[in-house]
Amino acid sequence: MKPSPARPRGAPAPEERIHRSIADAIADRRLPPGTRLVEEQLAELFGVSRARIRKVLLMLAQSRLVTLERNRGAMVAVPSAREAREVFHARRLIEEEIVRLLTAEGGGLAPDAAQRLRRHLDREAAALASGDRAATVRLTGEFHQLLATVSGHAVFGEILDSLIRQSSLAIAVFETPAAPSCTADEHRMIVEALERGDGDGARRLLLDHLHEIEQRLELKTLGDGAVDLRRVFAGDAAAEALAEEA
Amino acid sequence: MKPSPARPRGAPAPEERIHRSIADAIADRRLPPGTRLVEEQLAELFGVSRARIRKVLLMLAQSRLVTLERNRGAMVAVPSAREAREVFHARRLIEEEIVRLLTAEGGGLAPDAAQRLRRHLDREAAALASGDRAATVRLTGEFHQLLATVSGHAVFGEILDSLIRQSSLAIAVFETPAAPSCTADEHRMIVEALERGDGDGARRLLLDHLHEIEQRLELKTLGDGAVDLRRVFAGDAAAEALAEEA
DNA sequence: CCCACCCGGATTGTCTACAATCCCTTTCAC
DNA sequence: GTGAAAGGGATTGTAGACAATCCGGGTGGG
Structure with missing residues (x-):
């Protein structure tokens, strides 16, 4: 199978660079889980049109690094x-x-x-x-x-x-x-x-x-819906995100 | 991680239907490996704009079912x-x-x-x-x-x-x-x-x-570049595709 | 006859404008 | 004070227009 997505023949399309930048930022935790990824802002930041950003976000979504919600936008994924x-x-x-x-x-x-x-x-x-x-x-x-x-x-x-x-x-x-x-x-x-x-x-x-x-990870054995209330009311930001998910 | 790509809230976007149709046609061999997938034709066939088709093709490409080549279009993937x-x-x-x-x-x-x-x-x-x-x-x-x-x-x-x-x-x-x-x-x-x-x-x-x-598959042990010349000159379409690949 | 170049048609790539959707804030009614 | 409805702003979804690219065929020159 040929490499996908599309390979440029001449100058590389910026999508690859943008994809790398965003994926690295996620991996480095510069973009923490739950971060909103606004198309227009990214388009401005990377100096390209929104269409390219949408393409990259779609690819990142298929890799499960980003979640896309229809009409609500993209954000860095929050795994359960x-x-x-x-x-x-x-x-x-x-x-x-x-x-x-x-x-x-x-x-x-x-x-x-x-x-x-x-x-x-x-x-x-x-x-x-x-x-x-x-x-x-x-x-x-x-x-x-x-x-x-x-x-x-x-x-x-x-x-x-x-x-x-x-x-x-x-x-x-x-x-x-x-x-x-x-x-x-x-x-x-x-x-x-x-x-x-x-x-x-x-x-x-x-x-x-x-x-x-x-x-090293606190992966509760109870499953996705389990919420550690102590952490919720202790004001822990990560636990708050989990509470929202549940 | 949330399901991706985007889930519709109201009526489902046609992308999901189109994606399914194309993937099924590939699986059923109605779209054999190497088939050109022309955006405009697909857009007309499914009654949507080209932008939607491009989205679906990108997703299929990331699944390795389709190969996208820049400026040359999409085709059903031909695995080595x-x-x-x-x-x-x-x-x-x-x-x-x-x-x-x-x-x-x-x-x-x-x-x-x-x-x-x-x-x-x-x-x-x-x-x-x-x-x-x-x-x-x-x-x-x-x-x-x-x-x-x-x-x-x-x-x-x-x-x-x-x-x-x-x-x-x-x-x-x-x-x-x-x-x-x-x-x-x-x-x-x-x-x-x-x-x-x-x-x-x-x-x-x-x-x-x-x-x-x-x-049941004739997977030569010689590697990707091996070509069965008998099949090439026998006019076998699949082998011809392989010869083109090599 | 062969090779190189050019042109035209088909197709892809990209952008922009506008419609659609959602969420938050404000206002009004009870 | 509370809840519901309306409006506005932010953002996403979508399509169409135009630019860019590629390939094949035709023509001209050696």
Whole structure:
């Protein structure tokens, strides 16, 4: 299947740039869940007509990063707890299979794959050391995407791209305030296991890693409608958003 | 995450109807892979402006059912052999997990789930008996989607919806002419295994079923660029499309 | 005869104007 | 004071017009 959406032949259409900008802003939490995305404002900001903005918003909506409500406009999506759990579940399934693919031949990583992963780890470490939080968060997500890329399985890569972006949203909504920050060593240990061909080890590390990310989120087991009244009346803004949803 | 794209509040926008019509026509092979989809013609046919058609085509493109090429228009996607293999691989992974979910409690299917699946089997059998090939093909695909629906895992359902539609395209391109038709008993046996709580059995049957579907396709192991010259010069239209792609 | 260039038609890309919808505020009636 | 209705402003939805692009066919030159 050909890449979609439309690929420009000459100068790239601004849609791609705009799409990237908005998606990155969502991932970096500069556009938090629930943020109104007004077409006219975005059109002015990006210096294009509204039609282009609508196109980008439609694409973002299909990726579940944005919700479009007819006659009421677009906003950054607010995932429910259930959705968050399902997204992480799907991630575990897909990413485990990707790691299986990477070690399918019984050997370790191909040298170019290992190199790309190593370079990425270096970039992660540099961002962390420089205190660039947004870059750190983005690179952390991109590590998982890179696993799919080097696996060469494009369909898994596309599915995972969407899942990673959705899980970033879930993290923005549900992350507990006092959660410890992610350690950079986890990715490194996964790469090391892959390099020495330890597929089982890599899978275990990966699943633990994803499980730990998910554990940091307050995903109530009661389901979507459950409301923690203590948090509602404590004036917590995120819980207020949840109360509105319920 | 809220359902996307935009949901109408009053009368439904025609986009949903048009989207369904085109997607169904693709699934039924009334619109074969490679078919040009001209905006103006579709606009006239559906009695709407071009803007609406463009919206639908963009959505179909993001689902990989249609390819958009800038300044050249839209056409029904033509999957490569590699893509087809990856789609089936992803299907096996997702559908196996769905069946695992359905039998996760160690018991059989919930009664309402069993009922829905049984009713669907009846509809499949009726379509087959009446010789309605298009309905049979569609219902056969919907069986798999229904497994996801009754599992209650919406994210898997969405991923699978897309994969099923893409695999239909792959089947349209790669199916061997003399392939035996799918037997209706395979779905029944899967449902029976689910009903008696035989998760392992159900999974094996399902994977065998999917494997059999994939085996019917001539997916060359050489990769995307491989061209079967015999088929090219035999004047086979599908192979000609592939030659153009390579 | 072959190749390069040009033109015309078909189609896509984009923008803008106007209609439709929704929400919030104000006013009026009870 | 409360609730309902009306109005206005903000925003979205939609269509049509025009610009831009591409491809195929025809013509002219070597």
